[in-house]
Amino acid sequence: MAEYMTETTQRPAGAGGAAATPAGPPGEEHGEARALWSVGRQRSGSADTADGHDAPAILDRARSVVDPELRAAVASLPAALRRIARYHFGWEHADGTPAAEHGGKAIRPALVLTAAAAVGGPEARTAAARAAAAVELVHNFTLLHDDVMDRDATRRHRATAWTVFGDPAAILAGDALQALALRVLAQDPHPASPAAAARLAACVVELCEGQQADTALERRDPREVTLGEVLAMAEAKTGALLGCACALGGLYAGAAEDDVEALDAFGRQAGLAFQLIDDVIGIWGDPGRTGKPAGADLAARKKSLPVVAALTSGTPAAEELATLYARPYREGETERTTLAVERAGGRDWAQTEAADLMGRAVGELARAVPDPVRAGGLLALAEFVTRRTS
Amino acid sequence: MAEYMTETTQRPAGAGGAAATPAGPPGEEHGEARALWSVGRQRSGSADTADGHDAPAILDRARSVVDPELRAAVASLPAALRRIARYHFGWEHADGTPAAEHGGKAIRPALVLTAAAAVGGPEARTAAARAAAAVELVHNFTLLHDDVMDRDATRRHRATAWTVFGDPAAILAGDALQALALRVLAQDPHPASPAAAARLAACVVELCEGQQADTALERRDPREVTLGEVLAMAEAKTGALLGCACALGGLYAGAAEDDVEALDAFGRQAGLAFQLIDDVIGIWGDPGRTGKPAGADLAARKKSLPVVAALTSGTPAAEELATLYARPYREGETERTTLAVERAGGRDWAQTEAADLMGRAVGELARAVPDPVRAGGLLALAEFVTRRTS
Numbered sequence: 001m002a003e004y005m006t007e008t009t010q011r012p013a014g015a016g017g018a019a020a021t022p023a024g025p026p027g028e029e030h031g032e033a034r035a036l037w038s039v040g041r042q043r044s045g046s047a048d049t050a051d052g053h054d055a056p057a058i059l060d061r062a063r064s065v066v067d068p069e070l071r072a073a074v075a076s077l078p079a080a081l082r083r084i085a086r087y088h089f090g091w092e093h094a095d096g097t098p099a100a101e102h103g104g105k106a107i108r109p110a111l112v113l114t115a116a117a118a119v120g121g122p123e124a125r126t127a128a129a130r131a132a133a134a135v136e137l138v139h140n141f142t143l144l145h146d147d148v149m150d151r152d153a154t155r156r157h158r159a160t161a162w163t164v165f166g167d168p169a170a171i172l173a174g175d176a177l178q179a180l181a182l183r184v185l186a187q188d189p190h191p192a193s194p195a196a197a198a199r200l201a202a203c204v205v206e207l208c209e210g211q212q213a214d215t216a217l218e219r220r221d222p223r224e225v226t227l228g229e230v231l232a233m234a235e236a237k238t239g240a241l242l243g244c245a246c247a248l249g250g251l252y253a254g255a256a257e258d259d260v261e262a263l264d265a266f267g268r269q270a271g272l273a274f275q276l277i278d279d280v281i282g283i284w285g286d287p288g289r290t291g292k293p294a295g296a297d298l299a300a301r302k303k304s305l306p307v308v309a310a311l312t313s314g315t316p317a318a319e320e321l322a323t324l325y326a327r328p329y330r331e332g333e334t335e336r337t338t339l340a341v342e343r344a345g346g347r348d349w350a351q352t353e354a355a356d357l358m359g360r361a362v363g364e365l366a367r368a369v370p371d372p373v374r375a376g377g378l379l380a381l382a383e384f385v386t387r388r389t390s
Numbered sequence: 391m392a393e394y395m396t397e398t399t400q401r402p403a404g405a406g407g408a409a410a411t412p413a414g415p416p417g418e419e420h421g422e423a424r425a426l427w428s429v430g431r432q433r434s435g436s437a438d439t440a441d442g443h444d445a446p447a448i449l450d451r452a453r454s455v456v457d458p459e460l461r462a463a464v465a466s467l468p469a470a471l472r473r474i475a476r477y478h479f480g481w482e483h484a485d486g487t488p489a490a491e492h493g494g495k496a497i498r499p500a501l502v503l504t505a506a507a508a509v510g511g512p513e514a515r516t517a518a519a520r521a522a523a524a525v526e527l528v529h530n531f532t533l534l535h536d537d538v539m540d541r542d543a544t545r546r547h548r549a550t551a552w553t554v555f556g557d558p559a560a561i562l563a564g565d566a567l568q569a570l571a572l573r574v575l576a577q578d579p580h581p582a583s584p585a586a587a588a589r590l591a592a593c594v595v596e597l598c599e600g601q602q603a604d605t606a607l608e609r610r611d612p613r614e615v616t617l618g619e620v621l622a623m624a625e626a627k628t629g630a631l632l633g634c635a636c637a638l639g640g641l642y643a644g645a646a647e648d649d650v651e652a653l654d655a656f657g658r659q660a661g662l663a664f665q666l667i668d669d670v671i672g673i674w675g676d677p678g679r680t681g682k683p684a685g686a687d688l689a690a691r692k693k694s695l696p697v698v699a700a701l702t703s704g705t706p707a708a709e710e711l712a713t714l715y716a717r718p719y720r721e722g723e724t725e726r727t728t729l730a731v732e733r734a735g736g737r738d739w740a741q742t743e744a745a746d747l748m749g750r751a752v753g754e755l756a757r758a759v760p761d762p763v764r765a766g767g768l769l770a771l772a773e774f775v776t777r778r779t780s
Contacts (some may be wrong), residue, residue, distance in 0.1 A: 183591035
């Protein structure tokens with residue numbers, strides 16, 4: 001699964017309908033998507049909302065709530081599995097000595113807590129701490145397994161667990177984290193925990209479906225892959241858990257069934273918008289910011305969303321791109337390939353689609369949380385993840 | 391994880407303290423372990439117990455209850471994962487056409503249902519159907535993953551899922567079955583389901599610990615492996631889920647906490663006794679019955695329980711065995727290696743230990759279910775799994 005957590009704030013594609021512009025500074029106002037909100041956000045940060053609307057602050061606060069739960073859950077593992085999990089989370093080096101944390105930015109737990117607060121206020125947020133930890137455990141279980149399957153050697157700037165401990169250890173640590181997630185919920189006395197567990201387990205099945213579709217797509221002839229397939233794959237692989245995080249927050253706050261579904265749709269569409277922008281950055285992002293060489297995704301013949309949109313555009317540039325993708329990458333071809341995707345409309349399509357999705361996401365959010373002040377935290381998080389780089 | 395389910399009833403090691411004797415006929419009386427029971431079983435099969443005490447009949451009945459639950463759970467999977475799961479369960483061929491079922495004997499679901507009946511009668515057994523399905527889903531999740539890790543090519547006389555669909559597909563199908571198991575419990579309105587889910591999730595962690603220890607042990611110098619390590623590994627890998635199955639049955643029947651623990655200990659110790667006998671069969675079993683060539687485990691240098699007992703016996707035969715195990719297997723060495731294990735006391739130790747464990751298991755069962763008639767079904771199942779071959 002892709003990572004949302006980075007330090008920089010370049011904006012390669014405009015969320016909420018704005019045209020792509022150069023990156024703004026980190027502290028820049030999050031204006032675009034909010035403009036879609038039916039009510040202005042003049043009251044942002046006012047005293048009637050317990051949560052501020054500053055995404056980095058929300059994420060910091062979520063980490064401070066969820067980290068103790070996560071560490072307690074991992075501490076309950078048998079020694080051999082605990083070691084692998086602690087390494088994976090960035091808490092320890094491979095030899096078991098403490099490490100400066102490289103863990104994720106905790107966007108998923110932040111969505112759980114912020115959705116709970118949006119629906120039920122500060123008490124609901126406090127009560128949802130274990131649900132937030134469970135979602136983060138599931139996320140990390142999928143990372144461990146995806147890295148094994150995709151043979152990815154690096155994660156969060158460190159060697160992946162399977163490269164350090166071997167495939168069986170990484171598979172088993174992932175299995176154990178999934179079990180821990182469901183155990184954390186099963187042991188939570190909160191009345192919403194059984195419904196949350198059922199929803200999280202169903203989400204795991206969807207995440208597996210997405211990863212299965214991804215590995216199958218990578219083996220297929222690029223000319224036979226449809227845009228609908230890739231969008232469905234990205235929704236299952238990336239959107240589903242963000243949607244589930246928001247839905248769990250709603251469940252823990254006692255939201256009505258329709259509102260839980262609207263929160264799920266909000267997170268799901270924001271997640272898909274994120275994936276589109278992540279794919280755009282993978283092609284047109286600044287290598288100095290992304291940390292990946294320019295054109296790495298194209299050289300690997302990745303069937304990312306802009307690429308499949310380009311391939312299926314019926315344009316002459318689509319033909320050229322198909323010819324390039326039909327043979328292995330040759331040194332120095334990055335610019336030509338990038339240009340073919342762009343000329344075939346892959347970039348424009350991805351940016352427009354991301355903006356549309358953010359618009360729809362905001363609409364779902366407005367349905368579940370009509371008060372824009374209460375909804376501000378979730379909106380800030382959605383904008384944060386769709387403005388990131390790398 | 392090893393399979394308990396076979397058609398034959400050879401008795402290579404005596405359960406309940408009896409000496410190893412040639413196999414009895416399938417219908418033979420299960421006398422030995424019951425002799426340890428404080429009260430005789432004269433009432434076996436009488437009308438005051440709803441469950442007969444005939445293991446094959448109990449297993450048949452469990453399958454008829456659990457199969458619809460399992461099939462419904464698997465039917466809810468997305469198509470790509472459903473196909474792998476149906477193949478793994480033996481319901482379909484790799485091409486999706488229906489297959490004559492080769493699925494397991496459902497010993498774990500039978501333990502859940504029979505434990506529930508022993509504590510709470512027929513109503514409790516009926517109520518525990520989903521818990522039984524959840525345990526079987528967990529068992530099959532571990533089989534899918536273990537086969538990937540151990541590179542085992544055959545399971546239930548068929549090609550393993552990873553050899554047919556690839557590693558990622560088998561890993562993801564396993565992940566999805568774990569999620570299904572916890573979802574089935576989370577959606578079960580029975581008041582015991584949260585406690586059962588927590589217990590099953592904790593058991594998954596223990597199963598992972600056992601498999602992790604097993605893969606680590608296989609890489610170690612045989613002379614450095616202790617009997618305590620191998621026993622602990624076998625308990626985690628094999629005993630834990632049988633114990634959990636019994637405990638879940640107790641939970642669903644409203645058993646007191648102490649009785650749930652005693653049921654867990656019963657299943658756990660019977661499971662470890664099974665593993666000892668399985669290992670004995672792996673060395674001294676009749677290849678015509680086991681389906682494996684004689685000496686296959688020894689040729690693969692497996693650190694099975696009798697082998698480690700022999701290696702750590704301090705006898706001259708232990709030295710000879712260590713020398714053999716220090717180099718790859720050479721054609722025609724089976725008899726010599728087998729004899730070394732036997733002379734070093736590996737066989738006798740395993741049989742005595744299995745008998746001791748069955749005795750302790752029966753003691754735990756008597757504590758949880760003092761009425762021997764009510765306990766008869768569980769006892770019959772425990773004897774069944776410790777009398778099997780292959």
